[in-house]
Amino acid sequence: MSIILISSDHYETCRAVAQQVAESTGYALLDRKILGEVASASRIPEPKILKSLEPSSSTVGLPAKVRNRALAAIQSAVMVRLLDDKVVCYGLAAHLYVLGVSHVLKIRILCKEEERVSLMATERNVGIEKARKLLKKQEAVQKRWSLDVFGRDETNPSLYDMVINMSQIEPDEAVNAIVETVSYRKFQSMTYSIKCLKDRELSIRVRLALMEKYSDVDVTADGATVVVRTKALRREKRKKTENIRALAGQISGVSYVEVHAGRDIFRQAAESA
Amino acid sequence: MHPNENEVARDHLEGTEKTESLDGRYERTHAIDVARKFLLSRKRLSLRLQICLSFFIVFLVAVIAAYVLNEANAKVEKKLRFLEIANDFTVEIIQARRFEKNFFLYNTNLDDALENVYQAKAIFDRNIGELEQVLGRDNYKKMISNLKHYGEILEHLLAGDSNQPSINKKKAGKERMEIEVRKIGRELVSLAQNLIERERNSLSKMLAQSKQLHFYSLIFLLVFLTANAFFLGSRILSNVKRFSDYTMRIASGDFTPITPARRYRDEFTELALAINQMIQELENREAVLVQSHKMRAVGTLTAGVAHELNNPLNNITLTAHMLLEDYEELGEDEKKDMIHDVVQEAGRSKKIISNLLDFARESSSELEPLALDELLEGTIALASNQIKLSGIKISFQSTGNLPRIHGDGQQLQQVFLNLILNAIDASPKGSTIEVLVLPADDPTYVAVKVIDSGSGIPEHILHSIFDPFFTTKPKGSGTGLGLSVSQGIVAKHGGQIRVSSREGKGATFTVTLPVTTIPAQIKV
Amino acid sequence: MAEGLEVLLLDDEPIVGKRLKPALAKIGCNVEVFEDPKKALERINQKEFDIVVTDIRMDEVDGLQVLEHVRQSSERTKVIMITGYAMMAVAREAMEKGAFDFISKPFKPDDLRKVIAKAAEALGSNIQSEISETDGS
Missing domain, CATH: 3.30.565.10 (Histidine kinase-like ATPase, C-terminal domain)
Structure with missing residues (x-):
């Protein structure tokens, strides 16, 4: 009973491995096919939803507000499905927002660089050297994007439980390694880790609901208790707090809402430490 | 953390210590203000002033020395000129006396002697002002009267020689006159030589004095410049040391402002003020x-x-x-x-x-x-x-x-x-x-x-x-x-x-x- | 469903034992409560429990040591960890060492009851497989 999140520097490789892992474990495959549903549920056009997942520099990408809402919608849909357990998920940036859950196995697959260069060369119809440069640029954009949007560097190996370098490992071997690893007891779900996942799901759901009106909210959930942090000027503080409390209180699974408007120094200190 | 965030932090904790916490800093600000007042209340004696003043003094001393030496030079020149005159005069007199002697021995050349006397008289007349000044009125008068007298006797002798009234009478008159002429001639020569001697002494004294002036002014400059260098140097060095002590003290975390250490203020006072400002910032x-x-x-x-x-x-x-x-x-x-x-x-x-x-x-x-x-x-x-x-x-x-x-x-x-x-x-x-x-x-x-x-x-x-x-x-x-x-x-x-x-x-x-x-x- | 299960409950917080003993008794567990991990270990040596519920953060002996001890002395005993210091690394470590489940404090009595029921089920299937194995031989 585990969840496998696979991310890669190359989407196609990622998809191939994920599919094989899903086949050999019998887990459900969770991928971009859900984006259609996400689009209709969130009333954001599907191309925009898809675009929000594509790393891009802030100047050419979607406006931040739209992008954040689209991503929140995706996150919410992903989290609900992860609660089902026994899921292999890729291509939905889940490795960047499913954190601290012990039964989630996070895999990073590094594609052969030469292969990526030649793929890039044919894709863009450019020379090898040019393709190499383009790839470097793309990597930088990707890193920047993951930091900007989720506050985490996607390329940092410590984010993952396992990093597989495909330049020496065959796809079959990689799949075997993943299947073997996920069978370890430490990746089995338990009351605590399921609770962590549920808390995460709820917090994202609440955030998505609040985002229609307030884009700058940060939500954490513990059981049925939800804590919302937001910035507010002194005069609008009371009204905003009340609105958020009312909005969040309607969401199923929420029994108590706490709103902190202003800065939370303890949290700030804890994060800076 | 940014100061603003501190504000927020205080806010968030609903702290009431805001004013109290500022007290410490307020006290230090106050102390720095007081120190500033004290630092500025002293008389100003800047390093620049000390340097300028010392240069001015050296220049002044040089000017005075140059003026004094110039004056001395002028005097020496005068004396030299006078000595020349006196020398010419003496030479003329001595020549006259030589001819006078010849006249008494061989009865010749009295004309020449008289000629010399006229020459001496002419020298005397040409330099009347200077001579009168150097010799003093009495000496001058004596000299001029002696010269006149000498000339008159010689003229007389010349006249008597050509008239020849009687041999005996003439002879006796001549001897009498000879004694008189010799006496006046000797007197004249010794007077002139005396004069030359005196003037030469005074000249060498003057030269010695000018030498001394050179020497003393050099000594004075040496002492003055040494003392000034010493004071200026020790003033700078002691201040530099003082300030390096301050920085060590501040580095060790003692943020007491710098207070006056001397009776006057100077460029280092501005440094002290800047450091006090820095202390406040540091704090x-x-x-x-x-x-x-x-x-x-x-x-x-x-x-x-x-x-x-x-x-x-x-x-x-x-x-x-x-x-x-x-x-x-x-x-x-x-x-x-x-x-x-x-x-x-x-x-x-x-x-x-x-x-x-x-x-x-x-x-x-x-x-x-x-x-x-x-x-x-x-x-x-x-x-x-x-x-x-x-x-x-x-x-x-x-x-x-x-x-x-x-x-x-x-x-x-x-x-x-x-x-x-x-x-x-x-x-x-x-x-x-x-x-x-x-x-x-x-x-x-x-x-x-x-x-x-x-x-x-x-x-x-x-x-x-x-x-x-x-x-x-x-x-x-x-x-x-x-x-x-x-x-x-x-x-x-x-x-x-x-x-x-x-x-x-x-x-x-x-x-x-x-x-x-x-x-x-x-x-x- | 948990009829007659022998449960040892170890937590250095006295209130935990005081409240959970009657709560678990209601579903038919025989609960022995300990506050001192050393005494609990002694008791584990004496008796094979069906379920051991242990806190992790305790002075002298910590819950992971208790877990290891139980694993060594009894294969079938299910160990449930309860801790206020829940973190992913500790959770994974406990699971790898053979914990049946891991619950973070604070929890409701029902949360533990559910886990106990799950453990009873697992025990039951174990008992069944043991029976079938003996049958087989």
């Missing part, structure tokens, strides 16, 4: 640094507190749920017991947070007598969750009966907390951290030792662990400011923080603080 920065460092410690502690809170919360949750579940079946006493448990655990929760909240509140910079063992017990309580979390034991021992120290409790607590948190980081699981409070070797100091049994500090970095930004922790997990800030705080209290360590044998941090009897000494 503000330090206050921010200390506070932000404290918030870091608070951040570290919150993780432990959050976990520790789960225990009383769990007790409350379980009790409340069971009370709800079994409400009908439970007896009165059991219900009371359960409610009592809830109340008690709620109190426990509050206590867990309130320690941390007290500590997190912005420092009020209050100086008070402190018992170090109480302070350390509080600090250990604050860190207790962190200690539990890392599976380390802590033992606290105090020799007891220690004199109090005077200081800012919160800041010192921050120092000890930092040392304890460092010790926790360094200690392996299951080991014990020892905290000791004891009298220091110096009886006027109290020492606190924090001893861990970690891997120790390698000798080559031992000397740099108090440097700002020095850290052995992985990037991102430490600022490397903890010990530096701690050292600053301890130095302000007049104490010291030392470390001794052997690799593999753990490290011992020792903080010594003075037992203060006069409270006003601490500059916080």
Whole structure:
């Protein structure tokens, strides 16, 4: 009973491995096919939803507000499905927002660089050297994007439980390694880790609901208790707090809402430490 | 942390210490203002002025010497000219006398002698002004009358020689005149030679004087320039030393403003003012640094507190749920017991947070007598969750009966907390951290030792662990400011923080603080 | 469903035992409560429990040591960890060492009851497989 999140520097490789892992474990495959549903549920056009997942520099990408809402919608849909357990998920940036859950196995697959260069060369119809440069640029954009949007560097190996370098490992071997690893007891779900996942799901759901009106909210959930942090000027503080409390209180699974408007120094200190 | 965030932090804690915490800084600002007033109230004697003045004096001396020498030169020139005149005059007279002699011996050349006398007379007439001045009126008159007389007699002789009234009578007259002429001639020559002699003496005296003037003015310049160089040099050097002492003092954390050390003000006064300004800035920065460092410690502690809170919360949750579940079946006493448990655990929760909240509140910079063992017990309580979390034991021992120290409790607590948190980081699981409070070797100091049994500090970095930004922790997990800030705080209290360590044998941090009897000494 | 299960409950917080003993008794467990991990270990040596519920953060002996001890002395005993210091790394470590489940404090009595029921089920299937194995041989 585990969840496998696979991310890669190359989407196609990622998809191939994920599919094989899903086949050999019998887990459900969770991928971009859900984006259609996400689009209709969130009333954001599907191309925009898809675009929000594509790393891009802030100047050419979607406006931040739209992008954040689209991503929140995706996150919410992903989290609900992860609660089902026994899921292999890729291509939905889940490795960047499913954190601290012990039964989630996070895999990073590094594609052969030469292969990526030649793929890039044919894709863009450019020379090898040019393709190499383009790839470097793309990597930088990707890193920047993951930091900007989720506050985490996607390329940092410590984010993952396992990093597989495909330049020496065959796809079959990689799949075997993943299947073997996920069978370890430490990746089995338990009351605590399921609770962590549920808390995460709820917090994202609440955030998505609040985002229609307030884009700058940060939500954490513990059981049925939800804590919302937001910035507010002194005069609008009371009204905003009340609105958020009312909005969040309607969401199923929420029994108590706490709103902190202003800065939370303890949290700030804890994060800076 | 940005000062603005401090504002917010204070706000958030609903702190009322805002004004109090500013007191310390206000006092220092005031002290700096007072120092400024005193620094500026002195007479100004700038280095520039001293340098200009000394150059002017040297120039003045040179001008005077040049003028005096010029005057002397003019006099010497005059004297030389006079000597020339006197010499010419004397030569003419001597020539006249030679012809006069010839006349008496061979009865020849009287014309020539008279010619010479006329020449001498002409010299005399040409230089009448100068001669009169040099010789004095009496001498001059005497000379001129003698010369006249001499000329008259010679004329007379010449006339008598051509008339020849009677041989005998003539002879007798001639002899008489001869005696007279010789007498006057001798007189004239000796007078002229005397004059030359006198003038020559006076000339050589004058030359000697001018030589002396050269010599003395050189001596004067030498003495003056040496003295000036000495005073100017010592003035600059002593000030440079004074200011290097100030910077050392400031570097050690003593932020007392610079006050006047001399009776006058100069360029160094401006430096002192600038340094005082800098002290104020430094102090503000330090206050921010200390506070932000404290918030870091608070951040570290919150993780432990959050976990520790789960225990009383769990007790409350379980009790409340069971009370709800079994409400009908439970007896009165059991219900009371359960409610009592809830109340008690709620109190426990509050206590867990309130320690941390007290500590997190912005420092009020209050100086008070402190018992170090109480302070350390509080600090250990604050860190207790962190200690539990890392599976380390802590033992606290105090020799007891220690004199109090005077200081800012919160800041010192921050120092000890930092040392304890460092010790926790360094200690392996299951080991014990020892905290000791004891009298220091110096009886006027109290020492606190924090001893861990970690891997120790390698000798080559031992000397740099108090440097700002020095850290052995992985990037991102430490600022490397903890010990530096701690050292600053301890130095302000007049104490010291030392470390001794052997690799593999753990490290011992020792903080010594003075037992203060006069409270006003601490500059916080 | 948990009829007659022998449960040892170890937590250095007295209230936990005080409240959970009757709560678990309601579903038919025989609960022995300990506050001192050393005494609990002694008792584990004496008797094979069906379920051991232990806190992790305790002085002297921590819950993971208790877990290891139980794993060594009894294969079938299910160990449930309860802790206020729940973190992913500890959770994974406990699971890898053979914990049946891991619950973070604070929890409701029902949360534990559910886990106990799950453990009973697992025990039941174990008992069944043991029976079938003996049958087989």
